[in-house]
Amino acid sequence: MTLRLFNTLSGQLDPLTPSDGKTLRMYACGPTVYDYGHIGNFRTFLQIDVLRRFLRLAGMEVRHVMNITDVDDKIIRNAAAAGVPIGAYTAKYEQAFFEDLEALRVERPEQIARATEHIPRMVELVERLAEKGAAYRTEDGSWYFRLAAFPAYGKLSKKDLSGMEDGARVDVDEYEKDSARDFALWKAAKPGETSWETSIGRGRPGWHIECSAMAMTYLGESFDLHAGGEDLMFPHHENEIAQSETATGKQFARHWMHVRFLLVDGRKMSKSEGNFYTLRDLLLKGYKASAIRLALISVPYGRQLNFTFDGLIEATNAIERLRTFRARLTDGAFAAGENPVLQAAAKQASVDYREALADDLNTAGARAPVFELVRSANTAMDQGQLFIRDRDAILAVLKDFDAVFDVIEDRDAEPTRRALAWAEQAGRMGDVAPELLARQSITDEQVDALLAERVQAKKQRNFARADAIRNELTQKGIVIEDSKDGVRWKRR
RNA sequence: GCACCGGUGGCGAAGUGGUUAACGCGCGAGUCUGCAAAACUCGUACGCGCGGGUUCGAUUCCCGCCCGGUGCUCCA
Numbered sequence: 001m002t003l004r005l006f007n008t009l010s011g012q013l014d015p016l017t018p019s020d021g022k023t024l025r026m027y028a029c030g031p032t033v034y035d036y037g038h039i040g041n042f043r044t045f046l047q048i049d050v051l052r053r054f055l056r057l058a059g060m061e062v063r064h065v066m067n068i069t070d071v072d073d074k075i076i077r078n079a080a081a082a083g084v085p086i087g088a089y090t091a092k093y094e095q096a097f098f099e100d101l102e103a104l105r106v107e108r109p110e111q112i113a114r115a116t117e118h119i120p121r122m123v124e125l126v127e128r129l130a131e132k133g134a135a136y137r138t139e140d141g142s143w144y145f146r147l148a149a150f151p152a153y154g155k156l157s158k159k160d161l162s163g164m165e166d167g168a169r170v171d172v173d174e175y176e177k178d179s180a181r182d183f184a185l186w187k188a189a190k191p192g193e194t195s196w197e198t199s200i201g202r203g204r205p206g207w208h209i210e211c212s213a214m215a216m217t218y219l220g221e222s223f224d225l226h227a228g229g230e231d232l233m234f235p236h237h238e239n240e241i242a243q244s245e246t247a248t249g250k251q252f253a254r255h256w257m258h259v260r261f262l263l264v265d266g267r268k269m270s271k272s273e274g275n276f277y278t279l280r281d282l283l284l285k286g287y288k289a290s291a292i293r294l295a296l297i298s299v300p301y302g303r304q305l306n307f308t309f310d311g312l313i314e315a316t317n318a319i320e321r322l323r324t325f326r327a328r329l330t331d332g333a334f335a336a337g338e339n340p341v342l343q344a345a346a347k348q349a350s351v352d353y354r355e356a357l358a359d360d361l362n363t364a365g366a367r368a369p370v371f372e373l374v375r376s377a378n379t380a381m382d383q384g385q386l387f388i389r390d391r392d393a394i395l396a397v398l399k400d401f402d403a404v405f406d407v408i409e410d411r412d413a414e415p416t417r418r419a420l421a422w423a424e425q426a427g428r429m430g431d432v433a434p435e436l437l438a439r440q441s442i443t444d445e446q447v448d449a450l451l452a453e454r455v456q457a458k459k460q461r462n463f464a465r466a467d468a469i470r471n472e473l474t475q476k477g478i479v480i481e482d483s484k485d486g487v488r489w490k491r492r
Numbered sequence: 493g494c495a496c497c498g499g500u501g502g503c504g505a506a507g508u509g510g511u512u513a514a515c516g517c518g519c520g521a522g523u524c525u526g527c528a529a530a531a532c533u534c535g536u537a538c539g540c541g542c543g544g545g546u547u548c549g550a551u552u553c554c555c556g557c558c559c560g561g562u563g564c565u566c567c568a
Contacts, residue, residue: 029568037568044568073566158495159564207566229568230497236567260497261562268562298516299505304497304561311504314517321516324530356506365506368515378531382524463526470528481530488530 001058001358005051006302008233008256009156013360016055016255018224023061026052027215027253028109029228029236032069033093034078036278037100039296039307040262040269044229046293047259047301047361049106051227053404054357064109065218067211068094070116071204076193086194087116100279103289103415104296105406113214115205121213122205123198126185128247130200136178141188141201147181150242156256157234183239185209208239212252216244226253230260259301266306282312283419284428286436288412291316294405300362318367322408323490324481325374326398328381329391331485338389342380346393349373350400357404370401413491439477439491447478451487454480 007014018024028048031041052062069075070090079089101108115122126143129135134149147153184206189195195202205213215223221244228237237256244252261268264275282292295315299305349369356365377394380386402408420440423429450469457465470480477492 031568041568157563231563231567234563235565259568261568263561266560270567295504302497303505306504306561308504310517314504317518318516321530328531362506364504364515368506371515375532379533382532458526461526467527479529482525482528483530 001354003051003054003058003358004360005255005257006360008258009254011158014255016225018060019222019254023063024055024225025063025065025219025223026225026227027065027067027211027219027223028226029211029232030066030068030112031097032072032074033090033097034072034074035093036280037097038269038276038278039264039282039292040229042100042104042106042279042292043262043296043305044259045101045106046104046296048227048257050297050301050357050361050363050404051257052107053406054361057400057403058354058358062110063219065111065113065215066109067214068097068112068114069207069210070094070114071194072207079194080192099418103279103283103418104293105289105411111218113218115210115214118210118214118217119196119198119205121217122186122209123200125209125213125216125243125247126200129185129243132246134243134246135185137201138177138188141203142184143186143200144177144182145185145239145243145246147179147183147242150246152245153238153242156238156241159234159238183208183235185243208236209243211236212240212244212247215240215253216248221248221252222250223253225255225257227257227259230258233258257301260304262296262305262307264307269307277307280419280422280428281431283416284423284432284436286433286439287312288316288319289415290319290407290410290412294319294407297363297405298367300360300364302360319407320490321371321374322398322401323410324488325378326395326408327488328378328483328485329395331488332381332391333485334386334388334391336389337387338393339380339385339387342377342386342390343393345373345376346390346397350397353397353400363405366404370397373397435477438475442473442476442478447473447489451480451489455487 003016004013005016006012016024028045030045031037048064052064055062068090071086075086075090079086082089098108126135129145130137130143132149134146135143136146137143186200186205186209187203189202189204193204195204215226226237226240233256241252263269264273264277267273267275269276279289279292283289291312292315295307295311296305298315349372352369353366356362356369359365373394377386377390380390398408416436420432420436423432450473454466454469457463457469473480473489479490479492481488481490
């Protein structure tokens with residue numbers, strides 16, 4: 001099954017295929033580690049995770065490289081303010097970033113590339129450009145890319161630079177550039193700033209050269225796919241193309257994928273708007289990591305997603321339906337045999353699910369056949385018309401669903417526990433929702449003990465006591481389900 | 493100003509030139525239950541932003557308009 005993925009470069013749906021026929025080589029722009037990640041960041045990484053998981057479900061191998069920008073203006077500024085070396089400053093946020101990815105079940109790329117560990121490769125690339133006359137050094141020792149050297153500039157973002165004036169806005173530090181649009185490849189060291197002594201002088205890399213150099217290091221001069229947030233299309237990706245293709249004379253990435261922005265309550269998320277949320281903020285408010293994951297991936301990557309708390313609740317409830325359903329299948333006792341109607345339904349769901357994803361990663365469309373199967377299987381179970389082979393066929397569909405969505409298997413306790421531990425240590429306990437604390441106040445063993453007592457009470461038809469226990473548990477976020485197969489409970 | 497994306501039920505959202513416009517959440521009624529929960533059944537858009545056009549026929553194609561968002565500067 002081939003994925004047809006919108007290609008920003010061609011402006012149409014193109015099949016995404018590995019040029020070597022085997023392993024898809026992809027590069028995705030990672031974070032700048034100067035703060036905790038917010039949910040907008042994570043929507044992008046989550047959607048790229050959907051991509052790589054689907055490719056592997058479809059039988060493709062993936063070699064995915066992600067950079068970590070661990071040197072830039074903000075980092076230098078913040079580290080200086082905190083009075084620590086940039087390495088110490090970024091290590092904390094890099095670790096937090098990976099913890100957050102883990103909480104959201106985002107798979108680790110095959111290769112992580114830190115900018116500070118690839119300085120020589122960046123310097124080489126600048127030298128290569130200089131040899132071709134596409135890079136020049138200014139008086140202060142910085143290096144710039146000469147836009148005039150790359151006539152195709154603008155082909156990705158479809159910008160016609162000829163109509164654009166060299167703006168009035170000229171950075172005071174950049175007055176020496178040949179043209180206002182020429183961009184920095186290498187920034188000369190300023191006193192006291194972190195810098196590297198290299199053959200092109202003392203300084204530090206520009207942001208764009210970083211990605212070009214690292215992508216080529218791990219994937220070669222030409223590779224299959226480059227992905228990132230839509231905001232990176234211009235100028236970052238455009239600049240990457242210009243410098244890379246000028247240096248090598250080859251096409252840089254064949255396919256470009258851009259994840260659309262996330263809005264919060266219909267507005268772009270920003271600290272000044274007061275609608276800015278990190279993953280940790282949401283976990284402390286009591287939302288589950290799985291719900292956040294599902295909410296952020298259920299709207300296909302090519303569309304803006306309007307994030308709301310109602311959406312998070314919707315996702316929570318949808319996941320509950322799936323989890324309850326699967327528990328019914330795994331806990332129940334079924335007779336041998338099969339129901340041809342369900343066999344056909346499972347097969348159809350599996351096909352429809354994959355086809356939706358293969359169509360430009362239509363996650364919203366892919367959910368539908370799975371939920372349809374849930375309903376028909378629930379109906380069959382109610383009627384005693386679901387058999388062992390049906391159960392197995394349906395569980396296989398759920399497994400495929402989780403291979404990409406990864407929300408049915410309940411792994412929510414750990415991220416919440418870790419967020420609470422972090423809040424404690426970071427002095428953020430005041431941000432923890434009271435309901436979350438109430439939920440944490442009872443252990444699994446205590447729940448089991450109370451439920452055992454309730455079963456006894458019910459047997460003696462002491463419903464007052466039974467209901468009192470249920471109420472007490474409800475207060476602590478425990479939901480009870482009495483079924484023919486026994487009592488099931490879960491945490492809200 | 494220029495460019496791009498979108499406007500489908502109470503909310504999110506899929507989709508199609510032509511039978512009953514997916515799916516999820518919510519809500520209402522019922523079945524089941526000691527009562528719940530879960531599950532199931534039924535109901536919940538006389539309609540797919542507005543106005544034209546093309547067509548035997550448009551929510552789906554074309555044009556215009558309105559509204560929302562984003563990009564054009566650091567930003568996932």
